[in-house]
Amino acid sequence: MADDDYKGPVPVPTPETQDFWDGAKRGELRLQRCGEDDCDDVIFPARSFCPGCGSRSVTNFTASGKGKLYSYVINHRPPPGFGPEPHAIAIVELDEGPRMMTNIIDCEQTPEALVLDMPVEVAFTPITDEISLPKFRPAGG
Amino acid sequence: MESRSVAIVGAAETTELGRVPGLSKIQLHADAALNALEDCGLKPSDVDGVATAGEAPAGIAHYLGITPTWVDGTAVGGCSFMLHVRHAAAAINAGLCEVALVTHGESGRSRVGMDRFGGSPASLAGQYEAPYGLSGPPSMFTLGVLRYMKETGMTHEQLASVSVVQREWAALNPRSTFKDPITVDDVLNSRMIAYPFRLLQCCLVTDGGGALILVSKERARDFPTKPVYLLGTGESVETPMISQMEDMTTSRAFRVAGSTAFAEAGITHDDVDHVMIYDAFAHLPIYGLEDLGFVGRGEAGAFIEARNTAPGGPLPVNTNGGGLSYMHSGMYGMYALQESVRQMRGTAPAQVPDAKISVCHGVGGMFMASGTIIMTNQE
Numbered sequence: 001m002a003d004d005d006y007k008g009p010v011p012v013p014t015p016e017t018q019d020f021w022d023g024a025k026r027g028e029l030r031l032q033r034c035g036e037d038d039c040d041d042v043i044f045p046a047r048s049f050c051p052g053c054g055s056r057s058v059t060n061f062t063a064s065g066k067g068k069l070y071s072y073v074i075n076h077r078p079p080p081g082f083g084p085e086p087h088a089i090a091i092v093e094l095d096e097g098p099r100m101m102t103n104i105i106d107c108e109q110t111p112e113a114l115v116l117d118m119p120v121e122v123a124f125t126p127i128t129d130e131i132s133l134p135k136f137r138p139a140g141g
Numbered sequence: 142m143e144s145r146s147v148a149i150v151g152a153a154e155t156t157e158l159g160r161v162p163g164l165s166k167i168q169l170h171a172d173a174a175l176n177a178l179e180d181c182g183l184k185p186s187d188v189d190g191v192a193t194a195g196e197a198p199a200g201i202a203h204y205l206g207i208t209p210t211w212v213d214g215t216a217v218g219g220c221s222f223m224l225h226v227r228h229a230a231a232a233i234n235a236g237l238c239e240v241a242l243v244t245h246g247e248s249g250r251s252r253v254g255m256d257r258f259g260g261s262p263a264s265l266a267g268q269y270e271a272p273y274g275l276s277g278p279p280s281m282f283t284l285g286v287l288r289y290m291k292e293t294g295m296t297h298e299q300l301a302s303v304s305v306v307q308r309e310w311a312a313l314n315p316r317s318t319f320k321d322p323i324t325v326d327d328v329l330n331s332r333m334i335a336y337p338f339r340l341l342q343c344c345l346v347t348d349g350g351g352a353l354i355l356v357s358k359e360r361a362r363d364f365p366t367k368p369v370y371l372l373g374t375g376e377s378v379e380t381p382m383i384s385q386m387e388d389m390t391t392s393r394a395f396r397v398a399g400s401t402a403f404a405e406a407g408i409t410h411d412d413v414d415h416v417m418i419y420d421a422f423a424h425l426p427i428y429g430l431e432d433l434g435f436v437g438r439g440e441a442g443a444f445i446e447a448r449n450t451a452p453g454g455p456l457p458v459n460t461n462g463g464g465l466s467y468m469h470s471g472m473y474g475m476y477a478l479q480e481s482v483r484q485m486r487g488t489a490p491a492q493v494p495d496a497k498i499s500v501c502h503g504v505g506g507m508f509m510a511s512g513t514i515i516m517t518n519q520e
Contacts, residue, residue: 011268012261021268045265045385071288071389074336075280082274086336089273089280091288091384101270101284101384111336116291133272 006127007081016046019060024132029063029122031096044098065122066139067094074109088114092136106137144405145520147230148361148368151181151354152482154475155246158468159318161348165254169246170201173350181354181364183240188354190238192229193245194221195472201244211238217378219419219472220503222353223398223512226478227374229355239356246350247470253348266382278421279343280335282507285389286424287337292390293439295427297337301328302446303423304341304465309452311462313491318345319466342423344464344473351475353482358520369485372498373406373515375399383507392504394511395432399502402513403434406498410435413515414496415484416456417477419503420463426450429502430458433513452491460484460491474503478514485518 013021023030032043034050035057041050049056072090088109093099105123107113119139124132153176155161155169164172170193178184185205192213193201202209211232215224222243229241248255261267275281289295305325311317323341331340361368377397380386387393403410410433418429427441435456436444444450450458461467461480468476481501483489501514 008274009262009267009271011272012263013268014263017265017268045269045382071285073280073283073287073338074333075274075276076333076335077276077279078274079276086333087274089275089284089335091284091389099384099389101273101382103273116287127272 008079010128011131016048020046021131023062024124024134025130027124029065029134030060031063031094031098032058032060035059042096042098044100063094063096066119067092067136068117068119069104069114070099071116072104072114074111085109090114090136092120100134103135104137105135142227142230142371142374142405143234144372144407145370145517146358147233147355148358148370149353149482149516150356150361150364150366150368151177151183151352152479153177153180153352154479155350158316158349159347160250161248162251162253164248164348166246166248167196167200167204167254169248169348169350170196170244171205171246173246173352174205174242174244177242177352177354181366183354188240188242190229190232190241192225192241192243194225195245195247207242209238211241217510218505219421220474220505220510220512221472222475222478223501223503223514224376226353226355226371226514227376227512230371230374233355233357239360241355243353243355244350245352245472245475247472248348249346249470250348270382270384276335278507279338281383282422283335283338283424284383285386289390289424293442295439295442297329298325299442299446300337300342300423300427301325303420303426304328306445306448306451307420307459307463307465310460310491311466313452314462314467315490317462317467318347319462338422344421344469345466347468347470349468349470349476351479353478367486367518368520369482369516369518370520371514372408372517373402373404375401375405375513376511378510379508381506381509386508392428392432392508392511394508395429395502395504398511398513399433402515406515408498408515413456413498413500415460415481415493415499416458417481417499417501418458419473419477420459420465421469421473421504423465425504426458433500433502457493460489460493474505474512477501477503481514481516485516
């Protein structure tokens with residue numbers, strides 16, 4: 001069920017990010033890994049090549065969905081469509097290495113509750129029939 | 142660029158700064174350009190090189206009546222003008238033009254003749270950043286600071302002291318937007334914008350412009366103004382997505398641009414008399430002082446709090462009051478360059494006595510890009 005309340009920008013997939021958004025719709029966090037034995041970099045956002053070594057041999061895989069809270073701000077002037085309450089804009093560092101921007105859900109949006117390096121896990125929020133946003137919540141919560 | 146081979150001979154800001162609703166963006170470019178040309182006794186027809194950002198170089202050249210043999214439209218945000226200065230110097234070295242004009246104009250506050258803000262929802266930032274409830278730079282540029290504070294131990298009070306010190310410089314500058322003194326408590330009690338950032342830790346939004354004119358050191362002798370020589374230059378870019386920085390507590394682009402400029406200049410940090418570090422938000426001078434190598438990792442907050450960069454301190458930084466108190470149109474880099482030129486000419490409102498070397502460091506986007514220009518008044 002899509003979140004009918006969501007009024008923010010809606011991502012438009014491109015050929016190289018389609019797998020990510022297809023995965024998100026299924027509830028899977030999709031990343032890529034370089035296929036070269038001597039590189040093995042994990043890649044995000046998706047590319048058709050490895051920015052570490054230039055190889056075009058990359059494969060998509062489903063990540064653990066686990067990570068830790070790397071940094072954040074609490075936005076006290078939410079844009080239209082995001083409600084009146086301050087909300088955290090967060091950076092999560094995934095266990096596989098890459099970092100991504102996200103929101104932290106199922107958690108008070110306060111400095112006391114949002115503790116750097118706390119473990120988090122992915123939780124998908126559908127915003128349209130096709131697009132689900134990866135968000136994160138405190139792990140084991 | 143060959144060190145000291147090119148000089149800034151014309152420099153000016155728009156006649157008015159702050160709230161200028163009677164001028165569109167391109168008019169602000171032109172007002173600044175005409176002021177800079179008048180500063181050094183030239184006419185638009187004397188110019189054969191044009192570099193600009195925010196407008197296309199063809200738009201500026203045609204608007205001003207210039208027939209260029211060299212143009213540069215490098216647009217990497219607010220430090221674009223540092224890169225233009227660097228590229229203009231290389232172009233003059235290579236004989237591609239003789240008189241290069243760099244212009245900036247922006248109706249940041251009044252929004253007259255401005256383009257719409259925002260990228261495509263199919264861009265990577267549109268897919269992976271825009272949906273998370275962003276409110277522009279105050280909610281994005283600031284994202285790494287809690288991480289920085291955890292790793293270095295910098296306090297909220299130290300971060301607040303950046304705004305306090307720069308207001309002291311602004312009080313010495315008649316053209317500053319804000320001049321009244323503020324305290325650390327004032328900063329920490331101002332309205333919350335994006336925790337940990339409060340209103341007084343965020344830049345102004347104003348209208349204005351600025352322009353520079355560069356020629357070879359040989360031609361510089363023919364001008365009425367005191368030449369300001371380019372001693373060293375550097376540039377780099379990292380990522381247009383702040384969430385994808387290698388490390389959100391330090392800027393790779395800052396480190397590359399800064400070290401390149403210092404190497405080209407052949408100077409050490411002890412040789413530097415004056416520093417400008419583009420301050421869209423209060424943490425920028427902190428990242429800048431560390432990434433340029435003026436202080437060690439994690440030391441900049443305490444360094445500023447201890448008044449080392451304040452009036453009377455050993456390392457004057459952001460002597461015009463900066464983006465936090467002087468003006469910030471959106472692409473502030475031009476105003477940092479203008480203040481470095483004034484300091485090297487000896488005409489700054491808050492003049493640093495006997496200053497001979499100025500380091501002017503810019504950021505573009507949100508740690509997306511960087512440009513460093515080191516100037517001297519010594520031939």
